[in-house]
Amino acid sequence: MSSTEDTDDNSYAGHRFQRVKQRFKDRSKRVQQTKEKTKEILSKHAVKIAKHAEEHESFITKVTHFLGVFAYGGFCFILGARPQDVRYIYCLFYITFVPLRWIYYRYKKWHYYLLDFCYYANTIFLIMLLFFPRNQKLFMVTFSFAEGPLAWALIVWRCSLVFSSVDKLVSVLIHLLPGVVFFTICWWDPAYFKAMHPEGTEQEVSWRQVESKSFLCTWLFTVPLIAYVLWQVLYFLIVNVLRRQRLLKDPEVMTSYRGLSKKAQKANNIWWQLSGILGDQNRPFMYILLQAIFTVATMALTVPIFLSYELHLTFQILKVSAAVWNGGNFLLEVMPRQVVLKERKKLEVAPTPVEDRSQENQPVSGE
Numbered sequence: 001m002s003s004t005e006d007t008d009d010n011s012y013a014g015h016r017f018q019r020v021k022q023r024f025k026d027r028s029k030r031v032q033q034t035k036e037k038t039k040e041i042l043s044k045h046a047v048k049i050a051k052h053a054e055e056h057e058s059f060i061t062k063v064t065h066f067l068g069v070f071a072y073g074g075f076c077f078i079l080g081a082r083p084q085d086v087r088y089i090y091c092l093f094y095i096t097f098v099p100l101r102w103i104y105y106r107y108k109k110w111h112y113y114l115l116d117f118c119y120y121a122n123t124i125f126l127i128m129l130l131f132f133p134r135n136q137k138l139f140m141v142t143f144s145f146a147e148g149p150l151a152w153a154l155i156v157w158r159c160s161l162v163f164s165s166v167d168k169l170v171s172v173l174i175h176l177l178p179g180v181v182f183f184t185i186c187w188w189d190p191a192y193f194k195a196m197h198p199e200g201t202e203q204e205v206s207w208r209q210v211e212s213k214s215f216l217c218t219w220l221f222t223v224p225l226i227a228y229v230l231w232q233v234l235y236f237l238i239v240n241v242l243r244r245q246r247l248l249k250d251p252e253v254m255t256s257y258r259g260l261s262k263k264a265q266k267a268n269n270i271w272w273q274l275s276g277i278l279g280d281q282n283r284p285f286m287y288i289l290l291q292a293i294f295t296v297a298t299m300a301l302t303v304p305i306f307l308s309y310e311l312h313l314t315f316q317i318l319k320v321s322a323a324v325w326n327g328g329n330f331l332l333e334v335m336p337r338q339v340v341l342k343e344r345k346k347l348e349v350a351p352t353p354v355e356d357r358s359q360e361n362q363p364v365s366g367e
Helices: 002-055 057-081 083-108 111-115 117-131 136-156 166-188 190-196 213-242 244-249 256-267 270-275 280-300 302-307 309-349 353-360
Strands: none
Touching (some): 083 111, 117 166, 136 166, 136 213, 136 280, 136 302, 166 309, 213 244, 213 302, 256 280, 280 302
């Protein structure tokens, strides 16, 4: 009798366990379906917004130029009058425009660009400003990001300051603003450094001047380089492993490698020639290697920039000058060619007079 009861109890417990297991499966399935529906809805809205923006491209360009010029003047005023507030402008800019850029890039199939190192570095910098503003070591790591790879990418990849283009403005500011914020904090906002002041030193002495060179090199070069390697591993896993099939199915989806390789191949410049040293099949590996060399070299330069006001100021002028020069080059050389190409496409798509007459003779729906 007892054995029968035990068997019944075990059977009941087994059924109950199966029911609980099935409930968890159903719940996880519903959660997954909800996530997929939410993602689909967001994607549809992103496409709608981007299409509306393209339909009114001319008007948006005029408004962007108008607002961009005034915003630039306002920023210059704040930079001179209240440099300690520049970091708040940066936070507002990043929180506002990066989500908007995702909407536009999602429509253009460029959203994998948001996995690039510049967004990784900017996100860490934003976290530092908002939550750990007095953390000396994190300050130095993000300084290395801002005045290393981010700043030199502005020059090497020829980012253009064009007030009439939201996309180009955001690209310039993402690479330029972190360095400007650090410049104002390091040299024009001494109150920011009081909490970081080393014990046993005079209040007039900056902690930059009393720290050992090995400490500076560790937190301005070695640790940022480790953080860069971590990003590179994560990027490779996401793009080349997890999303590999998605990218192979749709060649229109852009990544930084696809975009840069297309431009380099078209121009047949030094980057295209260097990436092909080991053959076409190894170009992605060469791209990663060249990017790593670029990162190591630019991070090494942040140590003297961190210690010298003159070098830091000169570097700010160099970055702004490069962006303005590239903007002028874009307006005078690149944009006219783009306008001609757009007009040609419109003429190719536009119906011929014969087609117009045939369409006029077609009955309207309901006739």
